[in-house]
Amino acid sequence: MALRTAEKPCGELRLHPYVLIPLIACITAFAVAGAAWARDPDRLASRISGLILIAAGYWALCEVAWHLAPDAEHAARITRLSSLGFLWFGPLGVHLH
Numbered sequence: 001m002a003l004r005t006a007e008k009p010c011g012e013l014r015l016h017p018y019v020l021i022p023l024i025a026c027i028t029a030f031a032v033a034g035a036a037w038a039r040d041p042d043r044l045a046s047r048i049s050g051l052i053l054i055a056a057g058y059w060a061l062c063e064v065a066w067h068l069a070p071d072a073e074h075a076a077r078i079t080r081l082s083s084l085g086f087l088w089f090g091p092l093g094v095h096l097h
Contacts (some may be wrong), residue, residue: 016067018067019064019067019068022060022061022063022064022067023060025056025057025060025065026057026061026064027057028057028086029054029056029057029060030053030054030057032053033049033050033051033052033053033054033057034050036049036050036053037044037050044059045096048092048095048096049096051088051092052088052089052092052093052096055085055086055087055088055089055092056085056089057085057086058082058084059082059085059086062078062079062081062085063082063083065078066078066082067080
């Protein structure tokens with residue numbers, strides 16, 4: 001069962017605290033990717049590690065989205081889209097080594 005927002009009696013929306021974990025991971029991954037890339041943009045290792053972190057940030061962003069999806073069908077679509085993020089971990093990791 002997907003974690004979603006829930007209605008409070010007074011009409012305010014409440015967010016499940018678990019969603020904050022991938023949200024913080026997303027923000028952190030994008031920030032560190034920018035820092036790694038900006039530190040030495042001419043170095044191949046900096047560019048590849050930045051790309052790996054961008055892929056991780058995208059994956060975490062998709063995780064936030066599928067947890068907040070209105071129904072299971074939307075969550076399944078977003079989960080399939082998230083594969084575009086983790087698809088690059090292997091090839092980029094091998095290239096980094």
